[in-house]
Amino acid sequence: MNKKATLIVHSGDLDKVYSAFIIGLGALSMGMYVSMYFTFWGLERLKKGKLDSAPLSRMNMFGLGRWMIRRKTKRAGVASLDKMLKGFVGLGGKILACDMTMEIMGIKKENLRSDVINDYCGVGTYIKEAMESDITLFI
């Protein structure tokens, strides 16, 4: 049976969401099953049109840091978050949205990217998946 990785994406910062997608894509590419749970600030990134409109976790400097990182990633030929999300879904990765976060933050289903979200669920689903996983990360 294939091995499994389960990632919690709690952070919504650009750099951390990048890390999450690179790890998720890497695990899929190595032949693993991968689920990514978006919760709290992470779920903000799944709002329509908000995928890469995020600050950096450090040295954001009112957007200057973010602008510099974007320029550098583009120059280094790093794929965009949008391309990574498409690749993740295309390779069979699962995207799950935390329904409690939606309630607390007042996020409606129609404001989220339902085209990529497989399910809306709670902590029980995560624990069940994590129990069967070989890797689990909280980002």
Add this chain to the structure above:
Amino acid sequence: MAEIKVDCINETCPVPLVETRKALRKASKGDVIEVRGTHQASKKEIPMAVRSMGLELLGIEEKDGVWSIRIRK
């Protein structure tokens, strides 16, 4: 049996690994996939992925900074 070519020249992490996986998913059993690229870490990581998926690594070559990895599904 088809021979599939994947061009990842000048692409960086994780694109070569991901494109290899995409091609492998699309391929039928017995097909040969040839990936070409310049990202050095991927030259080591693609064979790791091939082994962890239990596929056959046919060969790795490198010439003028461009490597080529052949895999049989």
